Structure formats: C-alpha cells, structure tokens
Amino acid sequence: MKKYPGKRNDTEYFKRSFDAFKAENFKWMIALLLMISIILIIGSLAVGFYSISVKELLSLLARGGEAAADKNSSVIIIIKNIRLPRIIAAFAIGMGLSLAGAAYQGMFKNPLVSPDILGVSSGAGLGAALALTIGLPDFLVQVYAFVFGILVVSLAYFIGSHAKFGHDVSLVLAGSMLGALSSSFITLLKYLADPSDTLPAITFWLMGSLSKVTVNSLLFSLIPMVLGSSVLYMLRWKLNILTLGDEEAQAIGIDPKSTRLIAVAAATIISASAVCLGGLIGWVGLMIPHIARGIVGADYRRLLPAAALIGGSFLLLMDDLARSLSAMEIPLGVLTAVMGAPFFIVLIVKRRR
Numbered sequence: 001m002k003k004y005p006g007k008r009n010d011t012e013y014f015k016r017s018f019d020a021f022k023a024e025n026f027k028w029m030i031a032l033l034l035m036i037s038i039i040l041i042i043g044s045l046a047v048g049f050y051s052i053s054v055k056e057l058l059s060l061l062a063r064g065g066e067a068a069a070d071k072n073s074s075v076i077i078i079i080k081n082i083r084l085p086r087i088i089a090a091f092a093i094g095m096g097l098s099l100a101g102a103a104y105q106g107m108f109k110n111p112l113v114s115p116d117i118l119g120v121s122s123g124a125g126l127g128a129a130l131a132l133t134i135g136l137p138d139f140l141v142q143v144y145a146f147v148f149g150i151l152v153v154s155l156a157y158f159i160g161s162h163a164k165f166g167h168d169v170s171l172v173l174a175g176s177m178l179g180a181l182s183s184s185f186i187t188l189l190k191y192l193a194d195p196s197d198t199l200p201a202i203t204f205w206l207m208g209s210l211s212k213v214t215v216n217s218l219l220f221s222l223i224p225m226v227l228g229s230s231v232l233y234m235l236r237w238k239l240n241i242l243t244l245g246d247e248e249a250q251a252i253g254i255d256p257k258s259t260r261l262i263a264v265a266a267a268t269i270i271s272a273s274a275v276c277l278g279g280l281i282g283w284v285g286l287m288i289p290h291i292a293r294g295i296v297g298a299d300y301r302r303l304l305p306a307a308a309l310i311g312g313s314f315l316l317l318m319d320d321l322a323r324s325l326s327a328m329e330i331p332l333g334v335l336t337a338v339m340g341a342p343f344f345i346v347l348i349v350k351r352r353r
Helices: 007-024 026-044 054-063 065-069 074-107 120-133 138-161 167-192 198-207 215-234 236-242 246-251 256-278 284-296 300-322 332-352
Strands: none
Touching: 026 054, 026 074, 026 284, 026 300, 054 074, 074 215, 074 236, 074 256, 074 284, 074 300, 120 138, 120 167, 120 198, 120 256, 138 167, 138 215, 138 256, 167 198, 198 332, 215 236, 215 256, 215 300, 236 246, 236 256, 236 300, 246 256, 284 300, 284 332, 300 332
C-alpha cells in the first residue's frame, strides 16, 4: 500500500508547483501589469482639482498631433506642464523605491529591510531641511537632498567596512546610527526655523508630496534613477546568488563584496533621487517587493520587472488619491503609511508563524 506523503511533503510539493506556475506564466503576468499601468497613467491625467472629463481626455488622445498643436488650450497646458510630469514622477519614484527595496532585501537576506535602511532618507531630509532653512530655491533644495543622501550612505559604508562585526551587520548599524543623527539635526533645524514660513515648508517636504514637481526637477532625478535601475537589472542574476550567501557566490566566481558595493551604490542613487524629488515617502520599498514575490516568485530576473510595475502603479494610485480625496492635498507619505503599517504587522505575524 502506498504511504501517504504527509502534510509537510504536501506543502513542499504545492509550493514547488506554485513556483513553477509563476515562472511559466511570467510573461502573461507582466503583460497584465503593464496594461494596468497604462490604464492608470491615462486615467490619472483626468484626476485633479481642475476637472477634465474622461470624454474630453479621450478626445484629446484621439486627436493626437492636432491637440498638441493647440498650445493655448488650458487643458493642454495643465496636462503638459502639471499633470504629466507629476504622473511620470509618481510612477518613477514607485518603481525606483520598489527596485531598491527588493535589492536591499536580497543583499541583506532580511524581508523587513527597506530602502532607507542605510540612512539615505534621513540624509536627504537633512539636506533639504538645511537648504530650506537658508532660503535656497527649489532646485537647490533638490540638489542638497540628493547630495546629503549619497553622503550619509557613503559614510555608513565606510564605517561598516572598518568595523569588527560582520560587514552586513556593521553596515546596517552604521546606517541606523547616521540616520538617527540626521533626524536629530533635522529636529534642530525645525526648532531654529522661522515658524511662519520655513518650518511649514520643512514639515510639508518631510511628509512627502509631488505638488512642486516640474519638468526640470523631474529630469534631474529621472536620469540617475534610470541609470541605477539599469545597473540593478544587469545584476539580477548575481543578486540571486547573493541571497544564497557569500560562500556560494565565491564558489562560482562572483566577488560578493564588489557586487554588493555596486548594488548598494545603485540602490542608494535610486533612493536618493526618489527622495529628493518627492520627499520622504515610506513603506513602498518594503511592501511592494513582497507583493511582487507573491505574484512572480523570488527569482530576481522576474522579481525586478514585476516590482517596478507594481510599485509605479501603486504610488501613482496613491498620488491620485492624495489630490482627489479632499479639497486640500493629502501628503503622499501619510497615505503610503496608512497602507504600509497594517501590511508590516501582517508580515511580522506571518513570519513568526
């Protein structure tokens, strides 16, 4: 009589079968995610304080070049100068944070890691707060945020590489310490800032918003985002090996230290670019990689494209809600936190079980 395999073997069998199903249907899933992204992008053009009907929007899209030639149309001006840059920014930030979060979680072999684990968000926040305090224009606020974010992570990597603990542990500890130090300086700058002007500007920036996105600010952040994302995608198969451990990577000829350095640099550039464009927008880099893994599996060759599309669509949807739920725009970081905190609790409970 054939022996029943038991619950444990059944679970493993169904898990392997489900993973195989994800791999076989990856192209269809990406096509579906891409279609959802396109629908959201087109639909977002009609969302905002200035009402644009779906019929009018479809008419403009159908007219194409004829509509684009009518430069004096108020609808064309709003879409071209305000909504389209904001939509691209929301989608790009969502993609970038999701890619950076997926890379960090694999490198550190920790599902609770997010893109700000090395202090990039706090560093960028400090740079922006400093620029706002001394009265610099919006573009230099963006530059300061980017430079300080990169600087804090670089300092964390330097400290981590000279510590006696394990490299990964030292890097995370150094990033957490520098992040806390940056947050302390932000608090000091808020205390010293003019309460009628500068303080509200710092507070609003730290809550995350895309209301001040322009074509120039978008281009400044989009270029490093694209470069960093391209590097991570080229490293996708090496990221798979790093999740197995350094010994396995060295056994097949991969230098884990240099690969990790390149991946950290790329993810940091993406995160810093996202923060300097939209402010502090949390939880995206923590949530979306887990959702993508549940859909396409843990293989980075499939995970990165799926995480990018899901992350872009998610943040674009959150931005649509931020500018349509009330008469005053809701800070984007608040909405992502409302979605992210319950997800984090579920993730912790699931991991314990």
